Each structure stands twice: as C-alpha cells, then as structure tokens.
Amino acid sequence: MARANLTSAVVIAAAADLADREGFDAITLSALARRFGVQTASLYSHVRDRSSLLDGVHELALGELADRVAIAIGGRSGRDALIALADAHRDYARQFPGRWAALQRPAAPSTVNSEAAGHLVALTLAMLRGYQFPETELVHATRLLGATINGFLALEASGSFGHREPTTDVSWRRALDALDTVFRSWPTDGKS
Amino acid sequence: MARANLTSAVVIAAAADLADREGFDAITLSALARRFGVQTASLYSHVRDRSSLLDGVHELALGELADRVAIAIGGRSGRDALIALADAHRDYARQFPGRWAALQRPAAPSTVNSEAAGHLVALTLAMLRGYQFPETELVHATRLLGATINGFLALEASGSFGHREPTTDVSWRRALDALDTVFRSWPTDGKS
DNA sequence: GTTTTCTCCTACAGGGAGTAGGGTGGGGGC
DNA sequence: GCCCCCACCCTACTCCCTGTAGGAGAAAAC
Numbered sequence: 001m002a003r004a005n006l007t008s009a010v011v012i013a014a015a016a017d018l019a020d021r022e023g024f025d026a027i028t029l030s031a032l033a034r035r036f037g038v039q040t041a042s043l044y045s046h047v048r049d050r051s052s053l054l055d056g057v058h059e060l061a062l063g064e065l066a067d068r069v070a071i072a073i074g075g076r077s078g079r080d081a082l083i084a085l086a087d088a089h090r091d092y093a094r095q096f097p098g099r100w101a102a103l104q105r106p107a108a109p110s111t112v113n114s115e116a117a118g119h120l121v122a123l124t125l126a127m128l129r130g131y132q133f134p135e136t137e138l139v140h141a142t143r144l145l146g147a148t149i150n151g152f153l154a155l156e157a158s159g160s161f162g163h164r165e166p167t168t169d170v171s172w173r174r175a176l177d178a179l180d181t182v183f184r185s186w187p188t189d190g191k192s
Numbered sequence: 193m194a195r196a197n198l199t200s201a202v203v204i205a206a207a208a209d210l211a212d213r214e215g216f217d218a219i220t221l222s223a224l225a226r227r228f229g230v231q232t233a234s235l236y237s238h239v240r241d242r243s244s245l246l247d248g249v250h251e252l253a254l255g256e257l258a259d260r261v262a263i264a265i266g267g268r269s270g271r272d273a274l275i276a277l278a279d280a281h282r283d284y285a286r287q288f289p290g291r292w293a294a295l296q297r298p299a300a301p302s303t304v305n306s307e308a309a310g311h312l313v314a315l316t317l318a319m320l321r322g323y324q325f326p327e328t329e330l331v332h333a334t335r336l337l338g339a340t341i342n343g344f345l346a347l348e349a350s351g352s353f354g355h356r357e358p359t360t361d362v363s364w365r366r367a368l369d370a371l372d373t374v375f376r377s378w379p380t381d382g383k384s
Numbered sequence: 385g386t387t388t389t390c391t392c393c394t395a396c397a398g399g400g401a402g403t404a405g406g407g408t409g410g411g412g413g414c
Numbered sequence: 415g416c417c418c419c420c421a422c423c424c425t426a427c428t429c430c431c432t433g434t435a436g437g438a439g440a441a442a443a444c
Binding site: 104105106107112136137139140141143144146147148149150151152154155158159160161166168170171174175177178181182185187 | 296297298299328329331332333335336338339340341342343344346347350351352353354358360362363366367369370373374377379
C-alpha cells in the first residue's frame with residue numbers, strides 16, 4: 001500500500017481546490033480522505049480538526065491574494081492603484097470562489113498575525129497613502145474600502161444583484177469611482 | 193402526551209431565536225425538536241428540509257427589517273433618511289445576529305418575490321430618490337449602498353476591524369458621510 | 385358515534401466529525 | 415548492510431445530524 005505522503009500543506013491545498021470546484025461547504029474531511037485514497041482518521045495527523053483546516057485555507061488564500069495585489073498595484077498610484085487593487089480582489093473572488101468564501105470566515109488569531117495578512121495590510125495602506133489622508137483617518141478609509149469591496153463581491157456572488165441589466169460591471173466601475181472621489185475629498189477636520 | 197401544536201411559522205420563529213442565541217449554525221432540526229419536546233422527524237411535517245427552514249428565517253428577518261426601516265425613515269429625507277436607513281440595518285444586525293446571518297444567505301426565489309423583499313426595495317428606492325439620480329443610475333446607487341452597508345456590518349461582525357481604537361462607530365459615520373457625499377455628487381454623464 | 389384527517393410517533397438508512405489504539409514500512413544510526 | 419524506531423496510516427467506535435417510510439392516536443367533521 002503506497003504511502004500518500006500527506007502533509008498539512010498538501011491537505012490544505014486540496015481542500016482549497018475542492019472548495020473552488022464544489023463549493024466551500026464541500027470541504028469535508030471525508031471527501032478529502034476519499035480524494036487521497038486514505039481513511040478519514042488518517043487526516044487528523046496533519047490537521048487538528050475541520051475548523052483549523054478551514055483556517056488553513058483562509059491563510060493560503062490570503063497569501064495568494066496578497067501576491068496578486070502586489071503585482072497589480074506595482075508602479076501605479078492614486079486612482080489607478082485603487083482600481084488595480086480592487087480588480088485584483090474581484091478577479092481572485094471570481095477565479096477562486098471557494099478560497100474567497102474561506103476568506104469571509106472570521107480570521108483565526110494565528111492568521112491575523114500571519115505574514116500574509118501583514119503583507120496585504122501593508123499593500124492596502126501603501127495604496128491609500130497615495131491619497132494623503134491625515135494619519136488618523138487612514139483606519140476609517142481602510143475600513144470603508146474593505147467594506148465596499150467585500151460587500152460588493154459578496155452581493156455579486158450571492159446573486160443579490162440578479163442577472164438583470166445593467167451589468168454589474170458598470171456598477172463596479174461606479175463603486176470604484178465613488179471610492180476614488182471620496183478618498184480625494186476626505187473630510188480633514190475631526191468631526192465625528 | 194400533549195400536542196405541541198407546531199406550525200411552520202412557529203418552527204421558523206424558534207429557529208430564528210435559536211440562531212440569535214447560539215449562532216446561525218446552531219439552527220438544527222434536532223435542536224428545535226429537543227426544544228419542542230418532539231421527535232426530529234415530526235418537524236418535517238411543517239418544514240420541507242433544513243434549507244427551506246433557513247429560507248424561512250431569511251424571509252422572516254427581511255420582513256422585520258423592512259418594518260424597522262419603514263419606521264426609521266418615516267418623515268425624513270436626504271442625508272437624514274440615509275443615516276436612518278443604515279442605522280436601522282446596523283441596529284438590527286447587532287440585536288439579531290442570527291437573523292442577520294440568515295439574510296446573508298442567497299435568497300430563495302420565493303423570498304425574492306416576497307412581499308417583504310418588495311417592501312424593503314421600495315423603501316430603499318424611496319430614500320434614494322431624495323438624491324435625484326438619473327433613473328438609469330438608481331440601480332448602481334442601490335448596489336453601492338447595499339454593498340457598503342452589508343460589507344461594513346459583515347466585517348464588523350466577523351471582528352475584522354479588531355477591537356482597536358478608534359471605535360467602529362466613527363468609521364461607520366465616516367462611511368455614511370462618504371455615501372451621502374457620493375450620492376449628492378453622482379456623475380450624471382454616461383461614462384462607464 | 386363513526387369516520388376522517390392531521391399530528392406526532394417509532395424505526396431506519398446514510399454520512400460526517402472526532403478519538404483510541406494498533407500495525408508497518410522507510411529512513412537514520414551504526 | 416542491518417536493525418530499530420517513529421511517523422504514517424489503519425481498524426474500530428461513538429456521537430450527532432439529515433431525511434424517509436409507515437403506523438398510532440387524538441381532535442375535528444359529520
């Protein structure tokens with residue numbers, strides 16, 4: 001009986017592929033075991049439990065997303081960088097729906113402190129600095145940016161926009177235009 | 193053995209309460225059966241399957257949310273109405289996290305065509321008309337509004353904003369200010 | 385009072401999460 | 415080149431959840 005040579009990383013990668021092909025909820029220890037021709041119990045040597053497996057997929061996706069964002073915004077600034085960053089997110093969400101769904105789960109503490117998370121945050125801040133906010137406003141802008149991108153992609157993925165005209169592409173452009181406008185004319189005084 | 197006098201509505205309401213108390217994933221036919229002192233199989237007379245039960249909670253929440261929004265925006269317009277509508281959503285999400293989670297699921301076809309859904313859409317459009325968009329831009333504004341509100345609340349609920357200073361309350365105000373600004377200066381020409 | 389109609393029941397099949405403990409084969413020590 | 419050990423994968427089980435089939439009994443219809 002040939003060994004499967006499983007490792008934690010291999011199992012997590014397979015889980016991510018499975019999620020992209022059959023949906024996030026299809027991530028099942030049983031399904032992965034079948035895929036590797038192995039008993040379910042064997043996977044528990046490599047993965048603590050299902051929850052930590054999902055956390056692993058989350059972190060994997062975060063790293064991949066950060067790499068794509070880095071490439072996308074390289075050499076750009078201001079509005080161009082904003083659009084590149086947002087489009088990188090949208091492309092990733094469409095190409096890897098299962099991985100994207102994993103990103104919607106609350107991040108595990110270890111993920112929050114991971115290199116991937118730090119990288120993505122740094123890239124986002126670098127992009128936003130092109131808009132020259134007061135330092136205290138950067139957080140709010142970051143949150144608005146994240147909310148808008150994630151919110152739009154979530155509604156788009158769930159079909160809440162319907163498949164009616166006009167296309168969501170136009171709405172997406174409008175949303176990014178709106179963010180650019182808002183970021184450029186961000187209120188500078190401390191009203192709350 | 194006393195009858196439990198179950199109906200579809202009673203089961204759905206209990207599921208919603210359960211979700212608010214113990215989380216959306218705690219909605220389980222078994223748990224509901226225990227709650228009613230009844231066998232699991234008995235519930236299938238009132239609910240087709242688990243999925244349709246979740247759809248029921250979705251529609252219930254949609255109706256409750258629409259009622260709250262209606263009260264909130266009554267007599268207001270423009271920026272005041274926008275803030276009232278958004279705050280109604282946020283208050284609802286915080287007070288009923290389980291019901292809110294149910295709203296994040298893709299809506300069933302029957303829910304899309306439900307009275308509750310129509311009501312909420314009508315209220316949203318009524319609020320947005322205060323900003324006097326070109327008719328063709330209303331869709332895009334609606335989508336941006338939904339994306340921002342849902343996205344913000346999702347990130348807030350999942351703890352993505354951390355519990356750091358400054359508080360999310362300030363970020364929320366900023367986000368609503370941004371929406372108001374954007375809605376008032378919405379581009380009127382047809383650039384795409 | 386009889387009949388009909390629900391409501392709820394027992395019983396079962398199927399499948400996933402997770403644990404306990406045992407056998408084995410391949411790489412490291414020598 | 416041989417042996418030993420441990421990492422890897424196994425069997426066997428428990429528990430919980432979903433969903434189906436068919437039966438009993440109480441309430442309502444007549």
